[in-house]
Every structure is written in structure tokens, then in C-alpha cells.
Amino acid sequence: MFNFSKNFKYILHNFDVSMYLEQAENILENRLKFIHPWDMERTSQYFDIPKDWNDYVNDDEEWIFMRSRMNYFDSLFLAYEKSKDKKYLNKIKEIIFDFINTHKTLKFELSTRTLDSGIRIINILKALIYLKELKCLSEDEENDIVNHLDKTCIYLFNSFIEKYYHSNWGYIQMAGVYTFALMYNKEYVKKAKEYMKIQLKTQIDDDGLHIEKSMTYHYQMLIYTAWVVMIEKNVGINKTLFTKYLKKMLEAAEKLHYPNFRQINFGDSDDDNVEDILSMANAILKRNARYRLKESSYMFAGDFVCGYKINKANDKRREYLLKESGYYNLIDKNYSFSTYLTNMTSGHLHVDLFHFNYFNKVEMLVDNGRYTYLDNEYRKYLKSSYAHNTLVLDNKEFLAIKDSWEYIGKYPLISPIYKIEDKGVTCIKMNVFDIETNSYIERKFILCEDNVIIINRIYSKGKHNLKMYYHFHPRLEIDGEKERLLLNKEIYFNIGEYIMGEGIYSSRYNEKEKSKFVKLEYDFNDNIQIIHKILNKNIQFEEICCENSIYSCKIISGNKEYMIFCKNEDSIEKQNVLYIQNNLLYKNFKVVVK
Numbered sequence: 001m002f003n004f005s006k007n008f009k010y011i012l013h014n015f016d017v018s019m020y021l022e023q024a025e026n027i028l029e030n031r032l033k034f035i036h037p038w039d040m041e042r043t044s045q046y047f048d049i050p051k052d053w054n055d056y057v058n059d060d061e062e063w064i065f066m067r068s069r070m071n072y073f074d075s076l077f078l079a080y081e082k083s084k085d086k087k088y089l090n091k092i093k094e095i096i097f098d099f100i101n102t103h104k105t106l107k108f109e110l111s112t113r114t115l116d117s118g119i120r121i122i123n124i125l126k127a128l129i130y131l132k133e134l135k136c137l138s139e140d141e142e143n144d145i146v147n148h149l150d151k152t153c154i155y156l157f158n159s160f161i162e163k164y165y166h167s168n169w170g171y172i173q174m175a176g177v178y179t180f181a182l183m184y185n186k187e188y189v190k191k192a193k194e195y196m197k198i199q200l201k202t203q204i205d206d207d208g209l210h211i212e213k214s215m216t217y218h219y220q221m222l223i224y225t226a227w228v229v230m231i232e233k234n235v236g237i238n239k240t241l242f243t244k245y246l247k248k249m250l251e252a253a254e255k256l257h258y259p260n261f262r263q264i265n266f267g268d269s270d271d272d273n274v275e276d277i278l279s280m281a282n283a284i285l286k287r288n289a290r291y292r293l294k295e296s297s298y299m300f301a302g303d304f305v306c307g308y309k310i311n312k313a314n315d316k317r318r319e320y321l322l323k324e325s326g327y328y329n330l331i332d333k334n335y336s337f338s339t340y341l342t343n344m345t346s347g348h349l350h351v352d353l354f355h356f357n358y359f360n361k362v363e364m365l366v367d368n369g370r371y372t373y374l375d376n377e378y379r380k381y382l383k384s385s386y387a388h389n390t391l392v393l394d395n396k397e398f399l400a401i402k403d404s405w406e407y408i409g410k411y412p413l414i415s416p417i418y419k420i421e422d423k424g425v426t427c428i429k430m431n432v433f434d435i436e437t438n439s440y441i442e443r444k445f446i447l448c449e450d451n452v453i454i455i456n457r458i459y460s461k462g463k464h465n466l467k468m469y470y471h472f473h474p475r476l477e478i479d480g481e482k483e484r485l486l487l488n489k490e491i492y493f494n495i496g497e498y499i500m501g502e503g504i505y506s507s508r509y510n511e512k513e514k515s516k517f518v519k520l521e522y523d524f525n526d527n528i529q530i531i532h533k534i535l536n537k538n539i540q541f542e543e544i545c546c547e548n549s550i551y552s553c554k555i556i557s558g559n560k561e562y563m564i565f566c567k568n569e570d571s572i573e574k575q576n577v578l579y580i581q582n583n584l585l586y587k588n589f590k591v592v593v594k
Helices: 004-014 018-028 062-069 073-083 087-102 114-133 139-159 162-166 168-184 186-203 215-234 241-253 275-284 295-305 377-383
Strands: 318-322 327-332 335-340 356-360 362-365 391-393 418-422 425-434 439-448 451-471 478-480 484-487 491-494 499-508 511-536 540-546 550-557 560-567 578-580 583-585 589-593
Touching: 004 073, 004 114, 004 295, 018 073, 018 087, 062 114, 073 087, 073 114, 073 295, 087 114, 087 139, 114 139, 114 168, 114 215, 139 168, 139 186, 162 168, 162 186, 168 186, 168 215, 186 241, 215 241, 215 275, 215 295, 241 275, 275 295, 318 418, 335 439, 377 499, 391 439, 418 589, 425 560, 439 550, 439 560, 451 550, 511 540
Parallel strands: none
Antiparallel strands: 318 327, 327 335, 335 356, 356 362, 391 451, 418 425, 425 439, 439 451, 451 511, 478 484, 484 491, 491 511, 499 511, 540 550, 550 560, 560 589, 578 583
16 A cells, blocks of 8 residues: 555655645646656746646647646645645546546547656546545546546557657556556556567667666656556565566666766756655665655655665765666766767757766766757757767767757767776777768777876868867856866866857756856867866876877876876787887776876
8 A cells, every 4th residue: 555645744744845835835726837856847937727728838838748647736635634624635636527527538639648648647546546545535536537547548549659669658658557457447457568568678778778868768767667566566466577677777777877866867858866766666676775765755655665774875986887778877986977879769869979977076067958849949959969078070960950859860880888997997988980971980088086088089081170069067166277177176177278158058847047168179181189188186197198099198196106008099010019108008908006
């Protein structure tokens, strides 16, 4: 059992839920904004709720989709538990029955989009569980709601198309159908489950990450798989395919967050703290972890989080390479470095090849987010290479943005991310061949403690212009010097001559703010190698050799001295052996520590 009533009381006494209580009062006045941290498309202002479920309140149809999902009942649950005033429960029923009465025949329109219909089933099922706990739902009311949900399941089956096999849309709507079937109509169980089996096998890579290359939508898949597992357990079904995939998706998600538990927001993602989801999923799987439960964990899972304990934090250096998906992340105490080189999969992907994020106590070099799905200048910019920490050759991106969801061009040929480590120092190699420009592009990252050497190499016949971009978190303190920047008073970013520009950063859907970026520009013939360095100001750094064939440097940090050698090109002479300061280099990467 969920025991939602008990858990909402616990939340009221242990968490600040003032924003939810404020939302409840506004909903009573028929005003709405979307504030739940798991909402896909949140809003920052209240709008009057129109009578017509298909009416716009702003220029964005996402508001209609979010309204029809009904993921705002938690606020009314909390307000009832605080006041014991049934007006909050009556408002829940009023919203549900208003939708039912205005959608007696289900046909495709903005308010009945299939993804949102699946989510609406789940939120109404949750409301039914809670209202029945309180004995505040009559038999006739339950029957009317169940009959409508049954019609919704039939509508979703009839609307199913091939692309739903490889989209989060298809899986989430079937999660609604399947859990309704387990609770109310076993006739639909087999068909829904068969769809979901195919969807999970199609959409979840072997490394556990969702194929659409958006961390936000990976978490949506994880959340609704957690719901499936809970409902299965509630009806006596244990350790199924869904439990296996929940564990797999959870373990992938645990590899891709910053030390402050904010997700690495690649693709169409927000800068969200995901600790509540990670703790909730671990609790459902009866596993302890380092993540704290939050109010949203209890609101979603109820008693399924009982017995969860927080493990002692592991601050040891941890490296994760999700090779199939194309993501790498290193975490070491308050430091993180992540980068991505991914295959083309969906419209949620951004043109972010070679992008990297650098976190050192705070977010420094970042991905700028998504802001909107409207086909406008902000959408196109935030999806483009220009909004990422990457490069643009001859003013041509790796793919051109056609509109909000489509691209123009041929996707480059991508090699898997290659990682090699020696004496605690890591070298990440990433390379692509751009078919349309006949160019080989390579980026290497040498990671030594919290220092990063960035080696950029391009081979392309003829004369070319190269632009490179680095984007900073809007709240990062930046002190500019002639050929370097001081970040947060602690980290030097050595980049040579640069132009500082003003861009935009979106921490979540519908919100944006001004941020800073630097642009670097180079002209070259045939090939070019460019070295940039992110260095802790407390270390000593010496560049020993910087040639096309080899890069070598010395880093002194505390009582450690690192001599780093990185071969960039093979030689046909001297048996492909190089000597740097009497050090023999025959490997592609070598570190000597004194």
C-alpha cells in the first residue's frame, strides 16, 4: 500500500512545501502554473485556466499538454492534509470530471495527445488510490472515472503507431495503460506489456541510457518505470522485466550527475537536481544509496520508500564511460568533468559533438539548456553548435538546424570515445570524420586532478576558418585577462586571444537568463592544432613540447610532479619512438609521477 495520507502528513512536518500550498490556493481560484520538479515543461507564472481544455494561454501549446497531464494534484493533497478542508479534494474531482464530461468521445486534439493521455491515466490512478484511502470517493464516482480511463486505454491502443516503439512517448503512454490494467482491467495487461517489452529493448542502450539523448527524458522513463514496479508490487508481482530495467536505468543515471546532484543536462534537458528521483528509485529497489529522500520522493512513492537509509558518501574519484551512448563523466569530491560524442537518434539531440562541462565546486563551463520547443531563434540557437563548448569549421555546423525538431545535412562518422589512463591521469580521445566537408576533427582531453588540457586537431585540405566557443554559467565569477580568464578566483582558463560575448542560459523550460561566452577564431591551411588549458591556480605548469606529433607538459601539484606525454601522430621513422627530455615514448599516452 502507498499510505499517501500518512506520507503527506510527514511531508508537511519535515519539508518546506510552501510553493505547493500556494499552488493549491491558486488552483482553487482556477489559476495554474507548473511547479513540480519532475514536470517536463514548467512555467514561471500563473495563468487563468480556460474552460476549453484546448485553449492557449500563451504562445506555447506545451501549456495545454501540461494541463491535461494533471500532474498538479499533489499540491491539493498537501493542502487537504494541512487543513482537512474537503474543498481541495472536491477540486481534484471537479478537474477530473470536467475533463471526462468535455471528452466523452476521445479523438485526437491538443488535450488528448497520446503522451499526455498516458501520464493523465497515471495521475488519476494515483488520485483514486489517495481518495479511496480517505474514503472520499463514492462507488459511482469511481466507476465513472474507471470507465473513462478504460476508454482512454482503447484510444491509446487504437492510436499506436510504429514510431512509438522507439520514443519515450510510446513507453510512457503504455505505462499508463499497463498499470490501469493491473488495477482495473486485466484484459489489457498482455497487450500493453508486449508493447513495453519491445520499447524497453529498443530504447534503452546496453549501458542503460535512453536512446533519445536527453537526460530529462531518461528520467521520465525512469520515473514511470518506477510507477510500474510499484503497481506490480502492489498487486503481488515481483522481480519482473520492469524491475530489471529500472535498475539498469537508475545505474546509468547515477553516473551522469554533478557532485551537487544536478543532472548533466545534455540534449533537451534542464539543470535539475535529481537527488529525489535517485533516492526514490533506490528505495523502491530496496537499495540504500548516497541520495536523500525529498518531498517529491514521498509524494510519488509513499510507503515504498520506507526502510531506505542513506549510505556514507563516497568521495573517491569515479570515472564512467557509457561507450554505446557516447558519454563520459569523471567525479572527484567537488569536481566533475563530462563530455559527449553521440550518434544521431532523435529531435531531442543537440548539435553538441565534442562538447564538455567543467564543474569545480560550482558549475563553470556548461551546456546552455533548451528553454522552449517553439520554432524560434532561441530554440535554434540552443540546439546549435554555437551554444555549446565546441567548434564550427567554415561557418558550417556538424548539422544545420531546420526547425524545432529536424536537421539538414549528413551526420558525421563518429568513432567511439576512447579512454586511456596512466598513473591516475586520464586521456579521452574523440574524433569524427565530417563527410560533407571532408574533414577529420579530433579533440583530446588530458585530465590530471582538476586540470584539463584540451588538444584540438583538424585536417582538411585547403584554406579554412575555425571558430571555437566556450560558455559559462551565468552566476560564475569571471575575471578577464589578456589571454586567459580566472574563474571563481581559483581556476585559470588559458585560451589565448578571445572575444567575450553575451549569450543565454536556460536552467529549465520557459526560463532564460543572460550568460557569457568566449569566441576564438583561427585561419589555417590544411591542418591546425590548438591547445587550451584549464588549470588550478595553485599548481605549477610547464609546457615541454607542443608539436603536431606530440604534446608534453609538467604539472606540479602539492608534493606530486606529473610528466605527461601524449602522442598525436604516428611516425614512419625511428620505429615510431619519440624522446622527450630523455624520456622514451613509444606508447600513445604515458605519465611519469615523481
